[in-house]
Amino acid sequence: MSSIESHFKNWAHTRITDxxxxxxxxxxxxxxxxKSTAMSAISKMYNGQIAILGIDDFYLTKIERTGLSDKYSPLFITRGPPGTHDIPLLNSKINALQNASPDxxxxxxxFSKVIDDRLPEIEFSTFQGRPKAIIVEGWLVGAKPDLNAPSTEPINAIEEQDKSGLWRQFQEQELAGSYADLWRRSSHFFYLNAPSFETILNWRIExxxxxxxxxxxxxxxxxxxxVKNFILYYERITRRMLKGNKINGTQLYVDAFRxxxxxxxQ
Structure with missing residues (x-):
């Protein structure tokens, strides 16, 4: 079977031409x-005319996450889970790109993971013209909520710190709210599926x-x-998505060697 890049390019090209x-x-x-390799492949295919929005670049600022941690749980100081992204900002950029002219x-x-904060506007990147397509990519894209999750038993050491359940509760509310609204903006979803959560840990170490x-x-x-501790923040929703609890879309399954x-x- 061909590579991740070829599968993705074929899928994206069909939707762009249609x-x-x-x-x-x-x-x-x-x-x-x-994902990054696949994004690079489609960008080269269209000579840089694809606007690629990594959801990691839309994290809340450190000050904003500190506010969440003060209000709900200290666990929110760590970026990654639902609720730590600036969804209104992401929507505004999608709107701007959809309405862009050639000029x-x-x-x-x-977002800089080195300083764990959004860079100042002077260091933002720019997209020139009207894109052939807009791609939003990220680990939780398409995830569905589970409003019963906050009342279930913790599945790892991070969740055991969430004594009140507010950390999990807020995540699920956000998935049911602003994230669900974002997912409804399109019916085009492409999923790269790992064989297991344990494999993902090995990839994250690499x-x-x-x-x-x-x-x-x-x-x-x-x-x-x-790394082993950091990935625990993602475990519950990652396992949920591996089981298929996500928006319908094209599914590409890969082995431990990708x-x-x-x-x-789809």
Whole structure:
């Protein structure tokens, strides 16, 4: 079976050619699965005329997350889970791109994981003109809520810190509210499905090694422990999506080596 990139390019190209206006495409996949490579492939295919909005660039600022942590739970200081994204800002950028003219210049936010905060506007990127398509990509794209989750038993050490259940409750409310409204803006969803949550952990460790510029298998013990702890913030919703609790879309299943093994077309 061909590569992730070829599957995705074929899927995206079909939706672009079938649309008379820039289609909004949602792409979902766990950390380290290869979303960035797929995004690069479609961008090159269309000579940079695809507007790619990584949901990671739309995190709330550190000050805003501090406000959430004060109001609901200290766990919200950590970016990633539903509720830690600026969905109104993301919607405004989608609107701007959909209404762009050939001469438009659309500014797009950038989030620095090094300083754990949104960069100042002077450092935002820009998209020139009217895009052929708009892609929103991220690990939780298409996730559905489970309003019973806050009352269930914790599944890991992070959730055990959520004694009141407010951290989980707020996440599910947000998934049922602003995130669900965002997902309803389009019917085009493409999912990259990992074989297991444990595989995702291994990929996330490899991703960290790449970020640090070190050889595979050489991540220091302390940093490895940090990655294992960090991914627990994502575990419940990641497992939910792996079980299929998400908006309908095309499903591409890959093995532990990121090789496609099956595809279910929408």
């Amino acid at each position: 649309s008379t206006t820039p289609p909004l495409l949602f792409v979902s996949g766990a950390q380290g699965i290869g 438009s210049v659309t500014s797009l936010p950038k 991703q960290e090694e790449t970020t640090l510029g070190i050889a595979k298998g050489t991540l220091p013990t302390e940093r490895r422990a940090w 090789k496609p093994v099956d595809v279910e077309a």
